[in-house]
Amino acid sequence: MIKKLSLTFFLGIMLLLSGCESTGICTEPVTPKLMIGFSDFDNLGNPEDIDPPSDLKIYGTKDGTDIGTSNEENFIFPGLTQTDENKRIALIFDVNRDSLTYIFKFEGDIFDTLRINYIRENRYINKNCGYKTVFQQVELDYYSTNAIDSIILLTENIEYDTEQHIKIFNK
C-alpha cells in the first residue's frame, strides 16, 4: 500500500510540475523612454494633447551634452519623431549619463534645446531581461524658448513609459 501510494504521490507531483518551463524571452518592461506630449499654449486651462508640430525632428548630439547647437554635424542621425497612438514622442534615455539633452528642430529651422537631470538606478528584473535603468529625482535643468513656450515636468520618478513624463507647450 505504502509502495503504491508513494509512487502515485511522486508521479502526481511530477505531472503537476511539468509544463512550467520558462521560455527565455524577456516579457517585462525594460528601461523606460522619456514620453513627451504636446499641448497648445492658447488653451492652457485645458491642456489637451495635440499632435506634435509637423516637421518636428529631435536629435541627440554626438557629444551628448551640447546646448543650443544648430549645426547638424553635431547631431546623431536619425532624429526621433515617431509618435504613438497617444500622440506622444518617445525619447531614448542616456544610460551612461545623469542628464539627457535633446535638440528640437521645428518647422522653419527653429531650434530649441531641452535638458533634464536625474539619478540613475539599475534594477534587476529577471533572468531573461537582466537589468533595467530607472530614473529618479528627475528635474528640468534647461530649455530654450525659440519655438517652445514652456515645459512642464509631470513626474519625478520615471520607471515605466506607460505615462506621459513631460508636456511641451509651443508658442
Add this chain to the structure above:
Amino acid sequence: MTPSNISKYLINRFFILLLLSSTIVFGQDKIDNKEEAKAEKTISPSDTIPYKYGLRIGIDLGGPISMLIDSDHKLFKGNFDARVYKKYFVSGEMGYELYKYKTENLNYTTDGSFIMLGGDYDMLGYTPGRNDLLAFGVRYGLAKFSQTVDEYKIQNGYWLDDTFISNIEVQEAYAHWINLRIGLKVEVLHNFYLGFSGGVNFLFLDTNLDNFDNLYIPGFGENRNNKSWVFNYTVMYLLPFN
C-alpha cells in the same frame, strides 16, 4: 532495547511518518492504517530473510560528464546510504558546485557547497544477499554559496555610447529545500553498484540578495519558480556490516 535498536526504531517511525504524510494528501490514511494493521498480524516472507546491512558510498558521474561538456560548470558530489531497518535506508549526499552563466546581457557565477540528508524506502522488494533497490526518497537540502554578477549590460540603442556595463560584488547566501526522488541501485559487480535517480526539488527558504536572485543554487540546480529537476548517475561501493 539496545541504543542501536532504539535508533533503528526511531528512524523507522520517522519514515512511516513521512510516508503517511504523503498518503494523507489522497485522503486514504484510514484505509492505509487498516492495511498496516493487517500486515503486522501476518508474517511476510521477507521477515525471515536476513537483510544485508552495510554502508554504501558513491560518487556522482554526472558532474564529471557535465564538466566535459561545459568547462564553466564544475560539480563534485558524493553520496551514501545505509539500510537501517528492513526496507528503510538513511541516505544523503554532499558536494561542491561552481556554475557560470553567460549571456549577452547577464553573466553571473554561483559557487558553493551543499549537503542533503534524508531517507529511502525500497519499493522493489528484497532479494536475498543483495542490496538492490528501487527507492522512493526524501531529502532535506542545504547550500551555502556565493552569488556574483560578473557583468550586466543595459543597452539603450540611440546614443553613441549606448551600453551601460557594471557588476555586483559577491554576496553570500543560504538555501534550504526538500527533494523528492525515485532511484534505482543495482549491483553490477560484487559490492559495486550503479545508481540512477530522478527527482524534483522544492526551495522553501533562501537568502534575499541585493538587486539579484538565486537563479542557480549548488546542489539544487537551476531555480525555476522555486523548483528544479535533478538527475543523478552514481557508482557506489558497499562496505558490508554482516
